[in-house]
Structure formats: C-alpha cells, structure tokens
Amino acid sequence: KNMTDPKAERTFIAIKPDGVQRGLIGDIIKRFEQKGYKLVAGKLMWAPKELLMNHYKDLADKPFYNGLVAYMASGPVFAMVWEGKAVVATGRKILGATNPLDSAPGTIRGDYCIDVGRNICHGSDAVETAQREIALWFKDDELNDYEFADKKWIY
Ligand code: RTP
Numbered sequence: 001k002n003m004t005d006p007k008a009e010r011t012f013i014a015i016k017p018d019g020v021q022r023g024l025i026g027d028i029i030k031r032f033e034q035k036g037y038k039l040v041a042g043k044l045m046w047a048p049k050e051l052l053m054n055h056y057k058d059l060a061d062k063p064f065y066n067g068l069v070a071y072m073a074s075g076p077v078f079a080m081v082w083e084g085k086a087v088v089a090t091g092r093k094i095l096g097a098t099n100p101l102d103s104a105p106g107t108i109r110g111d112y113c114i115d116v117g118r119n120i121c122h123g124s125d126a127v128e129t130a131q132r133e134i135a136l137w138f139k140d141d142e143l144n145d146y147e148f149a150d151k152k153w154i155y
Contacts, residue, residue: 007155010040010081011088011124012133013095017075018113019120020044025078028108028121031094036154037084041134041142046076055136064117071117079137085155088130091123 015028033039047055052072059065082091096107100119103110113120124130134143148154 006085007151008083009085009087009127009130010083010134011091011130012122012137013080013082013091013124014122014137015078015080016072016118016120016122017077018071018118020076020078022112022120024108024112024120028078029080031108032080032082032091035084035090035094037082037087037091038146038148039080040083040144041081041138042078043138043142044076044078045137047073047079049073051136055133067117081134081138081143088124088127092125095121095123 013028013032015025019025019028029039029042049069052069053060056065056068056072059068062068084090094108096103096109098109098119099116100109100113101116103113105111108121109119124133
C-alpha cells in the first residue's frame, strides 16, 4: 500500500461509552460514510484501563485524567479506523470542538452533547498520533485493505 498517497491517510475515531449507550453508533458511522471516507476497521470493545491510560498518556498530569480514564472504561467503546484525503483534520471537524458548548451545530458534538466530560467521540489530532492510536487499538490483521468499486465518484 502506498502510504504517501494522500487518499490513504488514516485516522482513529472512537465512539465513547456515552455515545454507545445513547445509540449513536449508526449516526456517527453514517456521517463519515456519507462524506466519502472508507471504513478500514471497526469493533466494539470494553477497553482495559491500561490501554486507556496509554491512549491518554499525554494527559496524565491533567486534573481530569483519572475521571477521563474511568469514563472511558465505564462501558464498551466503538473503535474505528477511517481512511481518505485529509481524514485526520476533517474527522475532527466532523466531531466538532472538544467542548460541546463550543462545537458548531451540524457537528456530532454540536448536535448531541453538552459536557466536555461526556463528549461522545474521539478523533486523532495529527497523522502521527493517528498512527500511534491505530497501532494501540488494532492488530495489523484487523485493518482491511480494499478499494471502493469506483472511486471516481469521490476523487
Ligand atoms: P479527543 O482526544 O477525545 O478527541 O479530545 P481532544 O483531543 O479534542 O481533547 P483533549 O484535550 O485531548 O482531551 C481529551 C478528552 O478529555 C476529556 N476532557 N475533559 N476539563 C475537562 O474535564 C476535560 N477536558 C478534556 C474530553 O473527553 C476530551 O475529549
């Protein structure tokens, strides 16, 4: 696979336990799917604390870190990998600002939540972060290499 192809950029998107409990898996998948991005991997997973602590290790000194890990461990998460041109930055636009009171209407967080501690979804913040997070949450053989039947309708 040619990883220098901009259309092969990948991001890690997770539907947090509140998003799963509130029945938003389908809607969130729909938004990435209808945009034209390609689903490369997806699984429902009750994440171990060690995985979550590693995932959020850069936030370990924040006052909300323990609560964040407890929230993420409170139920299953729907973990996904999405692929396409500029999917990291665009994925975060689809999610909306971290604090749902700042997220624009039309974004996932803007449409569905209020509290930064219950903000429904996660998206990688940079291409390098995405690579780290994908490797943390998925085995190589869980990442599906395939092409859309006819990409000319998207690119
Ligand atoms: P995410 O990783 O979840 O996409 O969020 P982010 O990069 O936009 O935000 P970041 O600052 O990395 O925070 C990660 C998650 O921690 C929770 N948080 N709580 N003040 C608080 O209580 C607070 N601040 C952040 C949020 O769930 C946020 O998504």
